[in-house]
Amino acid sequence: MINVRQLHLRAGSFLLSNVSFTIASGSYAVLxxxxxxxxxxxxxxxxxxxxxxxxxxHLHDRDITHLxxxxxxxxxxxxxxxxxxxxxxxxxxxxxxxxxxWPDPAIRSRVVEVAESLRLTPLLDRHTQGLSGGESQRVALxxxxxxxxxxxxxxxxxxxxxxxxxxEICSVLATLHRTTGVTVLHITHNQREADRLASVVLRxxxxxxxxxxxxx
Amino acid sequence: xxxxGRSRRAMTVAPSSTPGPSxxxxxxxADRAFLLALIVLGGSYLxxxxxxxxxxxxxxxxxxxxxxxxxxxxxYAIHLSFLTCTLTAILSVWVAVPIGxxxxxxxFPGRALVDALLDIPIVLPPLVxxxxxxxxxxxxxxxxxxxxxxxxxxxxxxxxxxxxxACAFAVRTMRATxxxxxxxxxxxALTLGCSRPQAFWWVVIPEAKRGILTAGTLAWARAxxxxxxxxxFSGATRxxxxxxxxxxxxxxxxxxxxxAVAVSLLMVVAAVAVLLIIRTFGxxxxxxxxx
Numbered sequence: 460m461i462n463v464r465q466l467h468l469r470a471g472s473f474l475l476s477n478v479s480f481t482i483a484s485g486s487y488a489v490l491x492x493x494x495x496x497x498x499x500x501x502x503x504x505x506x507x508x509x510x511x512x513x514x515x516x517h518l519h520d521r522d523i524t525h526l527x528x529x530x531x532x533x534x535x536x537x538x539x540x541x542x543x544x545x546x547x548x549x550x551x552x553x554x555x556x557x558x559x560x561w562p563d564p565a566i567r568s569r570v571v572e573v574a575e576s577l578r579l580t581p582l583l584d585r586h587t588q589g590l591s592g593g594e595s596q597r598v599a600l601x602x603x604x605x606x607x608x609x610x611x612x613x614x615x616x617x618x619x620x621x622x623x624x625x626x627e628i629c630s631v632l633a634t635l636h637r638t639t640g641v642t643v644l645h646i647t648h649n650q651r652e653a654d655r656l657a658s659v660v661l662r663x664x665x666x667x668x669x670x671x672x673x674x675x
Numbered sequence: 676x677x678x679x680g681r682s683r684r685a686m687t688v689a690p691s692s693t694p695g696p697s698x699x700x701x702x703x704x705a706d707r708a709f710l711l712a713l714i715v716l717g718g719s720y721l722x723x724x725x726x727x728x729x730x731x732x733x734x735x736x737x738x739x740x741x742x743x744x745x746x747x748x749x750x751y752a753i754h755l756s757f758l759t760c761t762l763t764a765i766l767s768v769w770v771a772v773p774i775g776x777x778x779x780x781x782x783f784p785g786r787a788l789v790d791a792l793l794d795i796p797i798v799l800p801p802l803v804x805x806x807x808x809x810x811x812x813x814x815x816x817x818x819x820x821x822x823x824x825x826x827x828x829x830x831x832x833x834x835x836x837x838x839x840x841a842c843a844f845a846v847r848t849m850r851a852t853x854x855x856x857x858x859x860x861x862x863x864a865l866t867l868g869c870s871r872p873q874a875f876w877w878v879v880i881p882e883a884k885r886g887i888l889t890a891g892t893l894a895w896a897r898a899x900x901x902x903x904x905x906x907x908f909s910g911a912t913r914x915x916x917x918x919x920x921x922x923x924x925x926x927x928x929x930x931x932x933x934x935a936v937a938v939s940l941l942m943v944v945a946a947v948a949v950l951l952i953i954r955t956f957g958x959x960x961x962x963x964x965x966x
Contacts, residue, residue, distance in 0.1 A: 508862050528865040535866040541859035545881040558868035599863075606868065 460484045461505065461610060461642065466514035470500045477514075480661055480668040484519070487636050487643045489653040492663035498646045501663065502612050505644065506535050518609060529558075531610075534603030534641075538615040540595040542587040542602075549574070549583040551598050555606040573601045576638070577631060593624035597631060604635065613645040617652060629655055728943060735936045743937035748913050749922055753941070755833070756918040760898040763837040767845035767894035768887055775849025775890075776879070780858065796843035804839050805907030808832070832909040833916055837898035844897050845890040852886025853879070892953040896946050 461482040468475045475497040482488045492498050503509040505516060507528035515524045523531050542551065552570045561569070574580045577597045587595065596616050603611060613632075617625045633656055636643055647653060653660055660671040702710070743749050778790065796804060811817050812827045826832050856879060864874035880887075902920035909916040911925055919942050926935040 503862075506862075506866055508865065527870070528862075529868045529870060531866070533866055535863055537859045537863065539857065539859060541857055541863050543860060543864075543878055543882070545884070554864075555867040558873065602863070602867065 462517040467512040489657035534608035534611040540599040752922040763898040764895035767842040771845035771849040779853035801903030805904030808908045836904035841894035841897040845894040848890040
């Protein structure tokens, strides 16, 4: 469960103040709002990439407000995938596990498992150059899910994709959510994505978050 | 703004299978004139550059080059130049990477002033850099250093003079490199479990590899051609602080034009060889990689 209470965040001169919401464990939450409303700032605050001025963020009753991103156990997929150009697809999937000093056999087994779940097996030895938009986003998803995070934060991961690839990645996301049970916080502008994926829609308007529960 | 009819049509690209009136793909007269103007303007510079090198080459002969290479003074200058340029390049990269990273990633009070300060060695006349270094080592802290390591008019002064100028170019290169690397990659690395130093060493540095190589090459090539600050700060003592530009100056001053030209050509060959090697290596590294 993510519990955000009276959160104040600053991004330059932009101030997001007094934001509160709760996302139940295993939910697929879609965060919507106008451009410039502070969705990405809020997501960065949850991930630990932006300093919290006041308020709190709790993850399963654990206060993570001032923890560094590495200690939060949150997977993050940005809009532009932000792949590491010097690594192969397999090395992307192993990255977080190597940081955590998993033993080699466990890393190999986990890489195979994640690659199979995201249909990345034929791409494992490839570098990221020349991957299509959909393939890049699947690699970014695999990289974020490899260490089995409690929460997955997605910042408009489908916005740069064509309609066909968008549908494909939507299916991948729905399947991943169903099979892993990970709690997802997904930013989008696209109503169709929200209708298809969301079990709860959060609308960020004028600094406050309105919650709308759905049955996807 | 709409372009005049003919040019606009020429710039429109349509698949050849598209039905309807055919759109001319050949360059129009205006396109050709534009291209010609670019070639003439750019080409004139290249022409003078090429002519200078050809003139140098025609002024000397293999026997002059051989004679120059056999001279102990010139051989000393070649060794010292390669040693000092390599040390300068390593030191420049060592300093330029942290400065470039800090300037690209952090906003702090006085940043504009620091930015301007970093450009001083680029805009100042090289002689002034040499003079400033000379004065610096006459101050109490400078003299204290000299008591342990002789710097002025010794080999360390050559490295320091080259470094003060070459490093500014390396800093500019590294700053541009880090500006081009999205901070998002570091953000992702942090969420994957990295500390800031781990994200820097495991993600940012590998991503900046080509920029680091370019900064090092640029610093090396800039150091090879450095003369003004070395003349003032290191002097022009044969077999002591003599680097290749000093040799050209000394040979010219005694009227030995053939030896001066031969050494100049050696410098041209060395600089072109290093630039070609590094660029070829860089091109192989970047095959298929967007820049």
